[in-house]
Amino acid sequence: MKDYSLLLTTYYPDIKFNIRGDRSNYNNINFIFGNVSEAELNIKYIDYLKQLKIEELSLQTRELIESGFISNCLGVSYFYDGKIEDQINIAGAVSIAEAQGSFVFPTKDPVTKDNKTYRHHTYAQLQQLAVDGGSFKLTLLSKFNILKQYIINLDSNNTTEEYINSITLDFQVS
Numbered sequence: 001m002k003d004y005s006l007l008l009t010t011y012y013p014d015i016k017f018n019i020r021g022d023r024s025n026y027n028n029i030n031f032i033f034g035n036v037s038e039a040e041l042n043i044k045y046i047d048y049l050k051q052l053k054i055e056e057l058s059l060q061t062r063e064l065i066e067s068g069f070i071s072n073c074l075g076v077s078y079f080y081d082g083k084i085e086d087q088i089n090i091a092g093a094v095s096i097a098e099a100q101g102s103f104v105f106p107t108k109d110p111v112t113k114d115n116k117t118y119r120h121h122t123y124a125q126l127q128q129l130a131v132d133g134g135s136f137k138l139t140l141l142s143k144f145n146i147l148k149q150y151i152i153n154l155d156s157n158n159t160t161e162e163y164i165n166s167i168t169l170d171f172q173v174s
Contacts, residue, residue: 046160
């Protein structure tokens with residue numbers, strides 16, 4: 001919900017005002033020193049919503065990346081964890097397998113995403129695992145970056161709160 005008090009204190013700290021009653025009603029603002037038009041505050045509000053939406057989508061993208069991915073590097077599908085630590089462990093496993101020829105690495109059931117089992121992976125299989133994990137991550141980051149740029153480029157004069165709220169990671173940019 002639009003809060004003119006928040007917008008004024010955030011974007012116009014030198015403006016002195018008070019608000020009586022509903023903070024989402026411009027007519028309730030009593031400007032003491034300085035003035036900002038309702039139209040200008042509405043643009044700031046849309047800019048604020050755009051930033052919040054970008055932050056929300058960024059968090060969702062990170063959560064999806066860290067939720068893990070499916071790889072067929074062993075010839076059948078297994079689920080692999082995707083937290084930052086797990087991503088680093090994949091890189092480390094590739095390095096160790098390069099020197100030793102193989103490495104035992106954890107997999108999970110691809111449907112339930114549990115029942116962790118340590119399975120033998122060859123160097124080539126771990127390389128493929130790293131490629132699969134990287135591709136999964138890059139696909140999500142690319143989608144996020146396209147949406148981020150789309151949101152940044154929205155005309156704040158002609159964009160509504162409802163439209164910004166309708167944007168999700170599944171949103172199709174045309």
